[in-house]
Amino acid sequence: MTASAVAIRRWGARARAYPTGVAAFSLLVALLALVPLFFVAWFSASVGFDEARRLIFRPRVGELLRNTVTLTVATTLLCAVVGTGAAWLVERTSLPGRRLWHVLLAAPLAVPAFVNSFGWVSLTASVQGYAGAVLVVTLSYFPLVYLPVAATLHGLDPALEESAQALGHGPVRTFARVVVPQLRPAMLGGMLLVGLHLLAEFGALQMLRFPTFTTGIYEQYQATFGGPAATMLASVLVLLCLLLLLAELWMRGRHRYARLGSGAARPAARVQLGRYTPLALGSVAGLTALALGVPLGSLLYWLAIGSSTTFPLGELATAALTSVGLGAAGAVVTTLLAIPVAWLAVRHRSRFSTVVERSTYFGHALPGIVVALALVTISIRYAQPIYQTTTLLIVAYAVLFLPLSMVSVQSALVQAPPSLDDAARSLGTGRLGVLRRVTLPLVAPGLGAGAALVFLAVVTELTATLLLAPIGTTTLATQFWSNSDSIAYGAAAPYAALMVGISIPASYLLTRFSKKVTPR
Template identity: 70%
Template structure:
């Protein structure tokens, strides 16, 4: 313990400076929004913000977010309860199937529905597609929360005569609130950032309008002011989620291991519930996968350019590898300070890296486009700027995993190595790195998959002539060449599937057969 305290007295100035630079880069989009507002001026900003078009976009974005969050919360909580608390046949398999929609990007899901049912557009089609794509964001955390609850409180409520439904509402649901609100926040933030799916479904929101403004007229002030409103929506959601959590602590006190809950028998409801779950999985997974198979077999995909498919695949894999490595490297100093040198400064630097993930990709891309044109023109439309965008967008995925890994690597081992005369770089290489390698790998894998399927920032920032699986898919699907788009979508799904399975593996271990 004494050795640990000694190591913490030394201020890691190089690490601190590096972490500060990383935080500054992550805050560039937020700084861009503030700068755009100031430079535009209040009079012009007022004209651009308070106009009928903005009100229409706000109404569309708000009602889609409210509807999808509500449906995802209900579906995700219900499916989580069925998997974790009921005697549902094949619970382990259902848990994997209910997480499987995460392997299908939302814009691929919309492609599947529109290519089969062209009328599946507008608010109804958008609500259907985003709900089917995003309900696992609620299902997974609520499942984990249910699995960790001690059933003692529920049993006490039953013993006092409280019915099962009232017990769920008064005892279980309050304990699920952090997980439920966290999942709902993820759904809402993804909706604010979603472009491809909503553009294909012809449902205009702030993100689609910003992209249209940029692409059609390059109206910088108009796009920037829409971005300001979008950022305010993000901040409103973040604040609402924090207030919704409350200050109550819901953790269990005392030692020991919680007993598994007694599973509820479904009785005569088993068949209808299985039918409902099967229908949900069919709509969320079987429809997009079946659509891809259909267009691969019967569409014009036989005429697609195999060389172009190979080139875009290599480009996507290369960008994914570059983005993953750079993001994990940037996450290292931030996570190191947060774990090994805790304090208000390290906490502030760590939290700063989360803003990029909370902001839509279109805002991050616009910020870097402006910076590239006005500040560093040599970087505009280069791979470097594109990789920077990936790092800003997906840095939290790496920071979370690296921090978790570092938390399990005792700092006393570093001190022992130093006392034996080993230098700090050598200690990191020989002692720390082997211990945190799994966390680094997990973070890199999550970033890699995110980069491979990223669309908005890539469309705006990719160098001229550079195409990825996502952008080439978008180009073909946007021109209704569904057969030619299918191979690119299929490869994205195949590359996303392993990461989705990893999300459920630990949960499956904790669920009884």
């Protein structure tokens, strides 16, 4: 057989093995996620070069850029340190009450960032500004790093560390050379989510009086609805998102972390804290008090003594049912869209799959108001039947929160050995059968974690819901914001308390799922 014939046969085998159907569907998901980006690019191009330069190169944009970058860098690094440190204490030390602390350290996800800011600001205005913004958003977002890192530490095979120690490596060197590389996907995935959240955060920073691109865009859109200045600010935010994605991709590298089998079915040896036990307990207790005690204590305070506090049971029930329904629908749709993209990116890594996977993150870095305006423009021009419908709102949630599900599903997939898929295929099982009988059972905890994260995000979403919800539709977040924006703290408190109450079960399930994402 000639060399050309062999090359053609190999190419044909690769072509048959490549899942073209999954690739085509993943491309459609990526295009949907890129709709807001296309909107920003099209509008920016229509402005003209001279006008765009005038709108971008001005002192106000420089201030917003400095604020956004410094806040994102500081908070992302702090979340990495706090989240990883807390995960290590819970999973690898003799910390008393580890199960309770695991739940409490994940619980801040049940408190939306703007409710956390509300709790701090309504008690003291001294938190307003850069230092307060770093403090409050770190307390809100560190669980996004804590959960995946704790799950990875829980699932690591202790034989890897034991082998390193048998070769003469001490505890510190073993941790640095064996454990940390295994934590890299979880840490970087969590840090990426923190960074994307910060680029798009509006409510918390508005309350903290710390201007960033998101608050600047909102103010510009309020002044001139759909004006060019706001869109040019959004274009700079898109560039920041691109830099963040490229930085995370570069730091992640091309390492693979799956192993065949589940490793040793035994826990790793825990570090005995000894005399440092009170210090460790004080650290996690202080972190929990700041992240949960302050906002929840503030809510109880305003519920008890607020002069504007009322309990409109009918409005509360309607808003709660609407929030839960939208959260469930958004979680299901978003997770279903994330599965093929994550599977393609992990199982068939290539330039195409990497571009498709990275494309799904842009919507999450843009403010909800930009995503909403993009979808309003598209629906009015090309899909009028879905304008002002719940369908369009669910699409917006999918665009905004697809990365939350993507990170969880990918974290599970990279730990599931592809050799099991190959073995099932060699036994005659088709692609759908392999997906249903092998892959999905392995990544089910990741799917659950991603769905829980999306549910939490949808229940607490604010700006896109304000613009896209059908007339007469109210959620807990929108009702809370309308009251807190008019400084009616007592009237806002019941909606915030109910929002937290609905989010707590999802946060608890998230802790359960995260323990199973990397099972032993």
